[in-house]
Amino acid sequence: MQGKEGRTMERFAKLGITSIGLALLLALAARHISLSAEGVAPTDFGLLHASSPDRAGYTLSSEGVWEATFASGAKHTSPSASEEWQPYPIYGGEMTSIAMGSVITEGTLHIETVYVGTRDAGVFKSSDGGQSWEPARTGLTFYPIRTLVTDPQNPHVLYAGTDYDGIWKSTDGGDTWFESGSGLDRGLIVFDIEIDPQDTDTLYAGLAGGVALAIGNIYNSEDGGATWTIKDAGLPRSSETSSYTNGILTLALDPDDPARLYAGTVFDGAFVTTDGGEAWTPISEGLPYLSYPDWFREVSSLAIDPHHGNRVAAIAGGKYHVWDDINGWEKVSDDTLSSESHLYFHPADPAILYCPNRLHGFSKSADGGVNWEHFRAGIFDVAFHTLFPDTLYGVHRGDFNEIGGVYKSDDQGETWSEAYPGVMAQAVQSVVVDPQDSDRMYAGTGNGHFFRTQDGGITWERGLYESYKPLYNFGAVKDLAVDPLDSHKIYLVGSSGLFTSTNYGAVLEKIEALTSPNCMAVSIKNSSTQVYVGGGLDHGVYRSVDGGSTWDQITETLPVFGSSTCPVLSIAVDPDNPDTVWVGMQYGGGIARSTDGGDHWQVMGLTETNFIEAIAINPANSAEILAGGGFWEGSIYKSTDGGGTWEKISGIAFVQDLVYDPRDPRWVYAATEGYGVLRSFDGGENWHDYSSGIFYPLLYSLAITEEDPPLLVVGSYGSGLYWSHLSAPTYVFLPLVVR
Template identity: 25%
Template sequence: MRRALPAIGTAGVLALAVSALTFQGPAFSGQAALSAGSQTSASLQLPGEEEDGGPAEPADYLTQKFTSGKKVTDAQIKQAVQQAKALKPGSGAWDLVGPSNIGGRVTDLAVDPAHSDTLYVAASGGGVWKSTDAGSTFETAWPDDYTQTVGALAMGPDGTLWAGTGEANPSGGGLTYFGDGVYRSTDGGKHWQQWGLTGSAAVGRIAVDPTNPQTVFVAAAGNLSGSASERGIYRLTNHGKDWQLVLPTPNATTGGVDLAIDPTNPKRIFASLWDHQRNSGARLYGGVGSGLYRSDDGGDTWKRLENVTGTHVSDTSGTGLTSDASLGRIGVAIAPNDPNRVYVISGNTYGPDKGFYVSNDGGDSFVPGGRAGGSSGFEWWFGRLWVDPKDENHLFNADVNLRESKDGGATWATSSGPHSDQHIVQWDPNVPNRVYLGDDGGVYRSDANGATRSWIHATYEPFNQSYHLAVAMDDPSRLASGLQDNGSNRTWTAAAGPSDLTQWNSYGGGDGHFVVIDPSDHNIYYECSQVGNCTRHEDTNGTTRNIRFGTRHSARITTDAPVVLDPSDPSIVYFGGNVLDRSTDRGTTWTQISPPGDYLTGPVPPEQDDQGSYGGLYSTITTVGVAKTDGNTIYVGTDTGRLWKTTDLGANWTEFTGKGLPVRWVNSIVVDPANADHVFVAYSGYREGDYAANVWETTNGGASWKNISGKLPNAPVEMLAYDQPNDQLYAATDFGVFYDKNGKKNWKRVGDGLPNTPVLDIKITGDGKTLYAATFGRSVWKIALPQQ
């Protein structure tokens, strides 16, 4: 596997009680005391070294501010790569299952002017793809063993393809991932070479001089949660690898995000810098480092542009493009047929549009235009404008809906038809009025210049982003997956069972998250969209009945709220918010079985308290494990790093925080189906810039814990699955899927051929013969079990 870890920062942690705390009494009175303490997690190691991970440097979460983390050295990055490659694979090869008919987030797109009907797209977690049939079907044009997170794509006038790894779109409730620099291909994506900027973490845009393909600019965005050694605007002038930082950033939380080159005067370049950062709970997607700049000498010198006459109706602060804490992401575009016409869109720190501006003098001055954006409330997800190469007054703005103006931005309407959340538009120079679009639903084409309802969706694009996966226990072809911004999807319909596993169909909207299939009756199944909006579905006589979950008792619910069935009685359902709810009628009614308020989760620390639209999503339950041998025994983990157990259905609770366990986001709890005291737990510090692998085991009900991370590559562990008959533990990580047999910590890679993209869920079929992996960018894969 060939993926370098991004820069790793010291993780801010909420130091809770070092000793186990026990709650007594069903009345839920009192609150667990908090005290400071330090925790450990696995550290980077080479194969052959001590299997147990060493300690990671702790930090006090209560005093941790938004700061860059510690820089990872090149030697440590090489260690991590060697570590992953050195793990021997088990038998067999992974096979793609699907879906291929839905599509996932496309971050960038390049049309090949020299070959008709040919284009390339960058998928958020899916690499680079090529189409030779005008965007109907795609084939991979990117090595599977490279990092699959690609944030930017551009083609030079000589046909050279440039790809920037790492996605600059920041996460809202979910996740985006980082990369290892810039790559180039001179043969249409058949072969790629790493081409520097390995410390950039994410690339917002690549722009190639249209008159000189040896001059390339890159907007290096940096790492949201940790440090990045390369941020700002970089220039390459001689096809070497000696990138020059031509527009540095004013602080360690700012990076480059957008670029535009004047096609008639390539010495004139526009660039935007963006100050943005996040941790586990809070997002600051704006700041004083954000700004719009112009160079008139090919990037040697830059001038900040902030000469705005008047105030845009969306700009509640009245600060325009000047340096201000409210200034967020900025997008800039030049009209190709009138380069003096320049358009700018900006957002504010917490999401809404801040202003849309128009210049008719090449950026010397700007005036407010119309209301370009909709009412999305998260402009940081978009920040792009595109101008019709033949009409300076016809342009598109990225938003939830594709926004279109035909009068130079004075008025705006929606171009209906494509999926939501737009990221890239490009006109085809070979076909009049043909324009391509990439969004969270994949690739679209219009042959009517983007007119409303003229968009045609691609038919084969297997680069979906799965959050969760479910497999029917009696039918390994009956699958369901929750997809990022593509709802929940299944391989069957109410009237027919699974047939073609490449063709999935939707049964729930929004961002698809937890999906569950009743193990006793596969005609009963569940889906949740973001923030725990969950529905039970029942198939009967060729139709589906949908029953929304009843009222639950949590004041805070995370985006990826857990829904878990009791393994011994699937009519019992558990739902986690800041409290744990239990239903005995499949989600129709609920009873709270944990203490009220912040007992299980702890209060929201000030530094984690999001002041924008994502407030109320942190300090919650993130995973629930119910014992099959004893339905009264339940384990609960939280995003604040707290781990709990009850053996009497919530009357009393024991906390295991401390006990040497890390205080990190608890991603997964798996209880041995044959022994309620045998439990595995996986942690992740990803949102804090900590990439240590953390898998822990107890065999005595939590009295003591052992770090079994061993030789796992240091990357967040997203999900665990336990094959109890064969005593094999499987771990889904951001580096792939690994397994450990008989608790020896001698981890091996599961099979060959799985693309190098994060795996967020894994499931073992009821017959124990197959393992499914849901990837965040390359759809769902399967492999035969057991691995040996």
């Protein structure tokens, strides 16, 4: 993992907390914000801790929206309607789950309702067979949606199993959601939910978590998810004294005998119950061991075969197996699928099986599972209506080459087309606006995609890395800049290097001389563009005084960590003096200043702060500087004397970017890690929430357009790119009294 998200993980790793998914890390990082007398700021955000089912600091309104409460007990006050954040139409992102809803038939036509779950943007719904999508997430927090299922008797009832946030339920087709009930362990991932088709108030859930998903449990609800109880008798413990079983990856319920349920585990093979989970019996004979000497048997997916007496089938050790009550498990195919997979039977044709999986994408067998063909890389789960099983909807997580999204096939998965307009779930990490033309904007994502618009955000397209067509090999796009003298020229800092474009970002080329870049700043000096690029450990600062044609590397006099130059995480150039450059460092390097264009550096304090992620200089008074940093607790630091002294404004959460409003620099905006956008009306002394309309509040980058009135643009690392009209600063003039 690269860039700022990687540093989020690093902070927790240094404190002995393992990586259990970014959403849970944010939950653990949710820090109570202290308030100054005049200011308000949000307390622990909506996701909160798995141990806080009452959502302390958050209440659900009558409209089904989570509302923050402050330490003072006062409700969060939302911006006016004109300041509500609106999304830009950058589609796709990391899809995690999919489910079918109702279907409408008109002659030979059929139009399905489809639901898709995302990593950080909640649930989206299509009522027209994937032609368009809308958010269906009111009431949801923003934990990843691991699994989605619909009630087989009522397609308007849905259940969403999450990573570390239990199970959520909707009874109105996804319009609103509420927590399904009590009794579930909120520190685990809900991998599977099975619904009894004869009594849909009866549900089973398989959970796993911990290191290597080694712990878990099976839960049962008899009241439509209102309450849950553990059903673990006979399942092996993760350890002798543990209250957890082995991690549960998959469940399969016999529709004709719903008291018969099968479970697949991470280490201990498969199990069966014939009494609704009261007692479990191992059925692992014949399953392959995945390590020497006979350490574990992983069963990643189970399915009931309706064409062979409802026998159970499995993907175990990446191979297709079927169960026989006399002979145990039989391996049907030598073809390797994947240990991360799903398995489905065509309801009308016994020869056809579908197996979307991590290794190959969408795989299909046309001979009962003996031989498998692979048709579409990246598709890792599918959904189809039992009446029309040849029409498939598949979800793609996305990678450094392809954008994740929803895909549709009308021929049993042999060909696929994009079907996700309206799904906005991109992990935007960087954004910049052309200072010469606000219609031109650029955004980069944490999974390597670079988007550009030339019409003010109405349409977007991807920029291409010329040397790797058709690949998009930027790595995480950590920073972006537009040349202030030539708008054709774009600079892109990716985890795989520095890239430049001379055609508005249509095609980019890599600058091979630069390695390990983190951040960047551009300015004008002597009618030329100078570019500063902050590097990783022992890379210092790269400098170009000719618009990127030539570069030199500066490491001398920069602070060191051990014997290596500290990583540079942020850079800012004084708007009044291009020779004055500020850098924010990692590993206690603090904040350093150069007054000779980077030749020499002086540490200006904040060495007690492990991360300085953001620096902003007041455009009307360059002696005023704001810096965002911290380690466990995020803070903003303010200097009014050019860095001579610093005031610490505690409890503001981790700040990843800062921008001054050029119309009135008393107005400042901060992009934070987990608390959305904060706004200050007094130069950073007090902060107010300014996030209404942003779903996922992990924000890394801000930009302000030059138009009047300007737009504030912010990237969410999970729910896309947003804009908001900035209201004009207002003033109250007191009457002059002459005595």
